[in-house]
Amino acid sequence: MNQPAATAAVPDLQGRFGEFGRRYVPETLMHALEQLTEEYEKARRDEAFQAELSDLLRNYVGRPSPLYYAKRLSDQLGGARIYLKREDLNHTGAHKINNTLGQALLTLRMGKRRVIAETGAGQHGGASATACARFGLECVVYMGEEDIRRQKLNVFNMRLMGAEVRPVTSGSRTLRDAINEAMRDWMASVETTHYIIGSVVGPHPVPMMVRDFLAVIGPETRRQAVEQYGRLPDEVIACVGGGSNSAGMFYPFVEDADVRLTGVEAGGRGTSPGDHASTLCYGNKGVLHGSYSYVLQDEDGQTLDVHSISAGLDYPGVGPEHAYWKETGRVTYKSITDDEALQAFETLARTEGIIPAIESSHAIAQAIKTAPTLPKEQSLVVCLSGRGDKDVNEVARLLGREI
Amino acid sequence: MTQTTRIASVFSDLRSRGHMAFMPFITAGDPDLSATADVVRTLAEAGVDLIAVGFPYSDPIADGPVIQASYTRALEHKVHVRDIFSTIKQLETEQLPPLVAMVSYAIIFRTGLDTFLDEAHAAGFAGLIVPDLPGDEAEDFLPLVHSRGMDLVELISPTTPPARAERICRQSSGFLYCISVAGTTGVRAELPAQLRTQLESLHTQTDLPLAVGFGVSRPEQVDSLRGRADGVIVRSAIVKMFERLSSGAANRATVLKEIGTFAREMSTAAHQSAG
Numbered sequence: 001m002n003q004p005a006a007t008a009a010v011p012d013l014q015g016r017f018g019e020f021g022r023r024y025v026p027e028t029l030m031h032a033l034e035q036l037t038e039e040y041e042k043a044r045r046d047e048a049f050q051a052e053l054s055d056l057l058r059n060y061v062g063r064p065s066p067l068y069y070a071k072r073l074s075d076q077l078g079g080a081r082i083y084l085k086r087e088d089l090n091h092t093g094a095h096k097i098n099n100t101l102g103q104a105l106l107t108l109r110m111g112k113r114r115v116i117a118e119t120g121a122g123q124h125g126g127a128s129a130t131a132c133a134r135f136g137l138e139c140v141v142y143m144g145e146e147d148i149r150r151q152k153l154n155v156f157n158m159r160l161m162g163a164e165v166r167p168v169t170s171g172s173r174t175l176r177d178a179i180n181e182a183m184r185d186w187m188a189s190v191e192t193t194h195y196i197i198g199s200v201v202g203p204h205p206v207p208m209m210v211r212d213f214l215a216v217i218g219p220e221t222r223r224q225a226v227e228q229y230g231r232l233p234d235e236v237i238a239c240v241g242g243g244s245n246s247a248g249m250f251y252p253f254v255e256d257a258d259v260r261l262t263g264v265e266a267g268g269r270g271t272s273p274g275d276h277a278s279t280l281c282y283g284n285k286g287v288l289h290g291s292y293s294y295v296l297q298d299e300d301g302q303t304l305d306v307h308s309i310s311a312g313l314d315y316p317g318v319g320p321e322h323a324y325w326k327e328t329g330r331v332t333y334k335s336i337t338d339d340e341a342l343q344a345f346e347t348l349a350r351t352e353g354i355i356p357a358i359e360s361s362h363a364i365a366q367a368i369k370t371a372p373t374l375p376k377e378q379s380l381v382v383c384l385s386g387r388g389d390k391d392v393n394e395v396a397r398l399l400g401r402e403i
Numbered sequence: 404m405t406q407t408t409r410i411a412s413v414f415s416d417l418r419s420r421g422h423m424a425f426m427p428f429i430t431a432g433d434p435d436l437s438a439t440a441d442v443v444r445t446l447a448e449a450g451v452d453l454i455a456v457g458f459p460y461s462d463p464i465a466d467g468p469v470i471q472a473s474y475t476r477a478l479e480h481k482v483h484v485r486d487i488f489s490t491i492k493q494l495e496t497e498q499l500p501p502l503v504a505m506v507s508y509a510i511i512f513r514t515g516l517d518t519f520l521d522e523a524h525a526a527g528f529a530g531l532i533v534p535d536l537p538g539d540e541a542e543d544f545l546p547l548v549h550s551r552g553m554d555l556v557e558l559i560s561p562t563t564p565p566a567r568a569e570r571i572c573r574q575s576s577g578f579l580y581c582i583s584v585a586g587t588t589g590v591r592a593e594l595p596a597q598l599r600t601q602l603e604s605l606h607t608q609t610d611l612p613l614a615v616g617f618g619v620s621r622p623e624q625v626d627s628l629r630g631r632a633d634g635v636i637v638r639s640a641i642v643k644m645f646e647r648l649s650s651g652a653a654n655r656a657t658v659l660k661e662i663g664t665f666a667r668e669m670s671t672a673a674h675q676s677a678g
Contacts, residue, residue, distance in 0.1 A: 301513030
């Protein structure tokens with residue numbers, strides 16, 4: 001295949017990342033998406049908007065987040081040095097807040113007062129509820145019934161901050177169904193409501209906009225790596241569900257050909273359909289939730305059920321820019337099983353005193369596999385996208401322990 | 404398009420008599436494909452003008468809860484695209500009102516654009532409505548549909564600004580599907596006043612027949628559209644009758660009879676001449 005190298009100059013005006021992306025949505029949403037694209041382009045060039053966002057990121061979120069050298073873990077593995085980009089130390093405990101604050105500011109700019117969001121693990125729902133509380137916006141979060149069961153603490157927190165959490169009982173009762181419900185709400189409310197999508201998925205301009213708001217992670221990492229050890233990382237690793245933290249981490253490195261980029265998908269309990277959520281590793285090109293990307297579907301185009309230990313990664317689609325990075329070979333995508341992620345969760349807790357989100361544990365697990373195969377001179381940066389407090393109940397249940 | 408399609412001739416016949424078209428929607432395979440064959444025949448006997456056949460899809464973002472539930476019931480019984488085509492093919496569609504496939508682009512793309520259209524054409528579908536393929540993304544697909552003598556019916560929403568409407572009017576063929584309210588489908592009590600204005604302005608932009616859908620459920624609503632629209636599309640109301648079949652609240656003969664009665668009332672209302 002004669003594929004040109006990946007560029008950072010995507011998407012084009014039609015929302016295309018190579019062949020992927022675009023807008024496969026009902027006509028009802030098209031005008032709102034055109035307006036959003038226009039408003040976002042203006043905001044992006046508006047110094048006052050950017051200054052307000054930077055101030056919030058610094059003083060409210062606590063950026064820059066540290067780049068931490070995990071020395072004990074690295075020594076124990078005996079290979080490349082592992083660095084952790086500590087997005088878990090952000091306010092609300094994950095990377096999602098970077099996006100929701102940006103989009104909340106955009107909501108205000110558009111003169112809308114109501115926000116809807118979907119959530120899987122509850123991290124994006126929580127980050128949306130936080131941003132809405134901060135700006136006094138009405139907030140409704142759609143969440144699958146199954147995920148509400150798995151993520152009680154986050155549900156409580158969202159309600160505490162004044163958000164309404166609406167249980168979704170259709171389909172598999174997880175993230176994908178929550179997105180369907182949020183899209184439906186949006187179609188009926190689009191004139192007064194902004195839909196803050198939590199990942200780099202959906203119709204243009206969402207994948208670009210969410211990537212940009214999260215692409216505060218990558219540049220910080222570059223700067224910190226150069227400050228701490230004088231050069232860019234040899235490899236950057238991040239977990240991929242819809243692909244938000246990985247997009248924010250990878251995007252600023254796309255044109256640095258010497259930096260290997262590795263995305264880690266949820267391998268669940270096996271490679272059969274329904275047992276995993278590894279869309280790029282095992283899926284096909286297809287259309288889901290308004291964009292053309294990779295998707296896990298059957299031969300008729302029906303979306304397949306997915307499984308992962310992680311509520312934030314069990315999504316049967318993936319952002320179109322990741323599909324583009326896969327096609328161009330710029331990012332290598334791997335799959336980590338539930339068991340490997342659980343082991344990494346415990347390993348990081350014991351060696352570094354850091355309890356990672358089960359999503360981020362997939363990226364840690366990949367680093368644990370890769371590091372011993374590389375010389376000490378090399379460095380691996382892992383995006384530690386969130387903290388694991390929200391997961392301890394579920395992990396205890398899986399390990400058969402009492403809390 | 405130069406040749407007159409089956410859909411276009413249905414509308415021009417009705418127009419010449421001052422009638423509106425009545426186009427009911429059914430889900431293929433809810434609860435099974437033999438019911439689908441029966442209901443198509445029932446609707447044809449009741450005098451409907453076109454029939455929209457919904458292809459069940461797992462993630463129907465353009466549809467409301469009634470139709471999603473119907474799609475879920477069909478998919479639980481493992482209805483496949485090829486089975487829908489073979490059921491329709493056996494119906495001898497040239498004797499029936501034109502059938503329009505209402506299908507997500509996710510299904511068409513996965514099946515393959517050409518393969519899907521070849522099979523749809525061979526089965527006897529006269530056209531397609533693809534709710535998640537807005538005009539902007541239809542450029543590659545459109546000629547493939549037209550080259551098979553089929554229509555691609557596009558949608559206009561209350562949120563569609565005039566510039567978009569102009570492009571949609573230019574691209575759509577057969578008729579224009581006018582959504583009467585923003586939001587997903589469902590049974591609603593009243594037709595919105597805003598709709599009248601939009602229909603008036605569309606009539607000045609295009610000669611395409613305007614069919615109104617989403618929220619139409621009663622013969623009185625048909626009256627309120629007379630002289631303003633060329634057709635009415637009913638989706639949730641008939642699908643809801645199938646709910647009772649699946650839940651065991653009614654048997655097949657009863658439900659088919661009810662659907663026949665409803666379709667006859669609606670067709671009669673649609674076929675009254677403008678006064």
